[in-house]
Amino acid sequence: MFLTLFGKECKMMLKSVSYYIFVIVFVWFISSQMDGSLSEMERPKPDQSFYGTTYVQDKQLLMERKLAELTLDIYYGNFSTYPLGFFRNVKINDAEKQQLQKIVEECSGKRFDDVLYGDLADYFTPTESEDMEEVVARTSGCQVKVKESLTYEAFCEKMNQVCDIVGAGSAYEPKKMERGVSVPMSYEQAVEEYQAMTEKDRVTGAFGRLFCDYASVMLAILPVFPAMACVLKEKRNKCSEVIYARQASSIAVVFSRYLACVVMMFLPVLISAIVMQQPYLFHARTLGLSADLFGFVKYVILWLLPEIMAVTAAAFFLGQLTNGIFGIFIQAVWAYGDLMSAATLVGSFGMRLVARWNTVGQTVYFEQLKGQFLMNRGFYAVLSLLFVLSAALLYGKRRGNGGLLYGKVRKA
Amino acid sequence: MEKYAKLEKYYLKHHYFPHLLLAAFFCLLSGGFMSFRNLNQTQAAQVMEMYVILTGIILFVPVFMPEQDADIWSLERSKCMPMWKLYLKRTITAAIVQALIISGFVLLLAKQSPAADPGVLWSGSFCEALFLGSIGYFCGAVFNQVIIGYMGSILFFAANIGLSERFGVFGLFQMMRQNDSCLLWKLAAGVFFFIAAIVLRERLAGK
Numbered sequence: 001m002f003l004t005l006f007g008k009e010c011k012m013m014l015k016s017v018s019y020y021i022f023v024i025v026f027v028w029f030i031s032s033q034m035d036g037s038l039s040e041m042e043r044p045k046p047d048q049s050f051y052g053t054t055y056v057q058d059k060q061l062l063m064e065r066k067l068a069e070l071t072l073d074i075y076y077g078n079f080s081t082y083p084l085g086f087f088r089n090v091k092i093n094d095a096e097k098q099q100l101q102k103i104v105e106e107c108s109g110k111r112f113d114d115v116l117y118g119d120l121a122d123y124f125t126p127t128e129s130e131d132m133e134e135v136v137a138r139t140s141g142c143q144v145k146v147k148e149s150l151t152y153e154a155f156c157e158k159m160n161q162v163c164d165i166v167g168a169g170s171a172y173e174p175k176k177m178e179r180g181v182s183v184p185m186s187y188e189q190a191v192e193e194y195q196a197m198t199e200k201d202r203v204t205g206a207f208g209r210l211f212c213d214y215a216s217v218m219l220a221i222l223p224v225f226p227a228m229a230c231v232l233k234e235k236r237n238k239c240s241e242v243i244y245a246r247q248a249s250s251i252a253v254v255f256s257r258y259l260a261c262v263v264m265m266f267l268p269v270l271i272s273a274i275v276m277q278q279p280y281l282f283h284a285r286t287l288g289l290s291a292d293l294f295g296f297v298k299y300v301i302l303w304l305l306p307e308i309m310a311v312t313a314a315a316f317f318l319g320q321l322t323n324g325i326f327g328i329f330i331q332a333v334w335a336y337g338d339l340m341s342a343a344t345l346v347g348s349f350g351m352r353l354v355a356r357w358n359t360v361g362q363t364v365y366f367e368q369l370k371g372q373f374l375m376n377r378g379f380y381a382v383l384s385l386l387f388v389l390s391a392a393l394l395y396g397k398r399r400g401n402g403g404l405l406y407g408k409v410r411k412a
Numbered sequence: 413m414e415k416y417a418k419l420e421k422y423y424l425k426h427h428y429f430p431h432l433l434l435a436a437f438f439c440l441l442s443g444g445f446m447s448f449r450n451l452n453q454t455q456a457a458q459v460m461e462m463y464v465i466l467t468g469i470i471l472f473v474p475v476f477m478p479e480q481d482a483d484i485w486s487l488e489r490s491k492c493m494p495m496w497k498l499y500l501k502r503t504i505t506a507a508i509v510q511a512l513i514i515s516g517f518v519l520l521l522a523k524q525s526p527a528a529d530p531g532v533l534w535s536g537s538f539c540e541a542l543f544l545g546s547i548g549y550f551c552g553a554v555f556n557q558v559i560i561g562y563m564g565s566i567l568f569f570a571a572n573i574g575l576s577e578r579f580g581v582f583g584l585f586q587m588m589r590q591n592d593s594c595l596l597w598k599l600a601a602g603v604f605f606f607i608a609a610i611v612l613r614e615r616l617a618g619k
Binding site: 017021077088093232326329332 | 570
């Protein structure tokens with residue numbers, strides 16, 4: 001019974017316009033983002049001017065960086081905050097500016113202007129480098145010397161005062177500083193990173209994570225539409241009563257439909273991954289590197305499948321709950337908020353729906369975060385099952401009440 | 413005229429009201445996501461283009477929603493009143509609500525951020541909201557599925573985050589780049605989509 005229903009639902013998906021739009025948009029987006037850059041497969045050379053960046057836990061450096069960031073934010077008068085998970089630009093007034101300048105002066109033991117035009121003089125010097133990553137690393141690497149007597153705890157207290165002025169969700173919240181600071185890599189670190197990429201990731205794994213990063217952005221919203229169309233097709237085709245009268249249980253109807261949606265949406269993602277892995281696989285073999293044949297596939301299963309499951313399940317649940325299209329907005333807000341609130345594009349998985357890893361490699365750092373990443377994806381896999389189970393219960397209730405969720409006849 | 417008013421009242425009460433509520437809720441939430449005070453022109457444009465124009469999707473896309481039900485569509489077609497007049501009235505209603513929402517936000521910005529130019533903000537936001545909404549309006553009309561309409565508008569908005577320049581004069585977020593030369597293009601495209609959607613819908617109904 002279940003397999004028959006599943007097969008029928010798969011066939012129905014193949015007749016859905018929204019499914020074809022899903023496939024076209026996904027393939028277009030992912031192929032436009034994966035530009036096939038292969039330079040990361042080359043071993044670092046000793047005379048390179050820049051090798052990328054890495055994170056270190058150095059409290060002194062962290063304080064100096066944060067103080068520089070705060071000084072520049074005060075100078076420009078803008079603070080980026082994420083109070084409800086969404087980006088919110090806070091523009092400070094003169095009174096707030098003076099309060100913040102005082103905090104900088106207390107932390108540095110110097111006048112604000114001396115900090116701005118003394119410690120940060122390099123920031124205002126034009127650069128000749130054309131390497132954007134290098135320019136960003138240099139400007140974000142500005143430091144302001146803190147007073148010798150200032151402890152990290154006292155500094156956090158000052159940062160809490162900053163948060164009181166600019167509002168919640170700013171980069172000055174002490175818990176956001178726990179990640180450490182980004183510093184330029186040395187040649188030795190770059191070689192270690194390269195070896196980790198070729199040995200642990202076996203080349204394609206490193207590119208697989210980048211593929212998943214781009215794909216996860218799109219998959220935060222895209223599956224909502226075919227899933228919602230699938231949920232609401234009964235209402236649209238006015239065949240609810242016919243299906244309600246069938247022998248199949250509500251669990252079998254909803255789960256077969258859900259599974260069909262997930263499988264049909266995962267297939268083009270998996271095929272795209274296999275196809276897009278080929279140039280990396282070929283190039284790695286040309287360079288004599290041992291490449292993983294399943295580098296993309298294993299990440300796609302671990303990274304993207306739970307996301308498709310969660311987004312589809314949420315659409316099923318909201319579709320059953322509202323019996324309308326309003327779930328689309330809730331999910332659009334969820335996806336938009338999740339994306340806009342990303343403090344970093346590499347790591348910091350937490351409980352985020354869109355797991356970002358917008359870089360090739362950083363294998364050592366990924367290995368450190370692997371536990372957090374697996375916990376995150378596991379959470380979404382379990383959440384999706386809870387959502388779809390709730391959707392099945394709601395469907396069963398509606399079915400038992402002759403199409404009315406709350407058993408109440410409403411005025412048409 | 414009385415007949416039109418009655419139909420419009422019925423549509424607003426039984427079909428459009430949840431969408432109006434959603435738009436109102438969306439506007440009320442803005443304080444949690446956006447700051448309105450002490451903004452310059454670019455920052456005020458960011459508030460309008462990254463948030464407020466999304467109301468265009470909520471207001472314009474569901475215009476053809478009642479006719480998703482084939483029975484309602486057939487019944488309406490059997491009446492002597494031409495369908496295009498009905499669609500046009502609904503679209504004008506949506507445009508009026510859209511104008512009111514944008515005016516509300518522009519007034520708020522004018523009060524809290526004197527550096528922002530209200531005229532530029534109003535015209536830019538209205539044209540973009542209308543254009544964004546018209547994409548979903550057109551898709552929804554052609555496929556007779558509001559979900560595809562939402563898909564069209566939401567994906568176009570998402571594609572503009574990062575790829576706005578690729579859409580040329582039809583790209584969103586131009587006010588944030590202090591470029592107001594493309595407004596008429598977007599307004600014209602929006603009107604074209606509205607007309608094309610109604611014409612195509614009439615043809616579909618005829619088949």
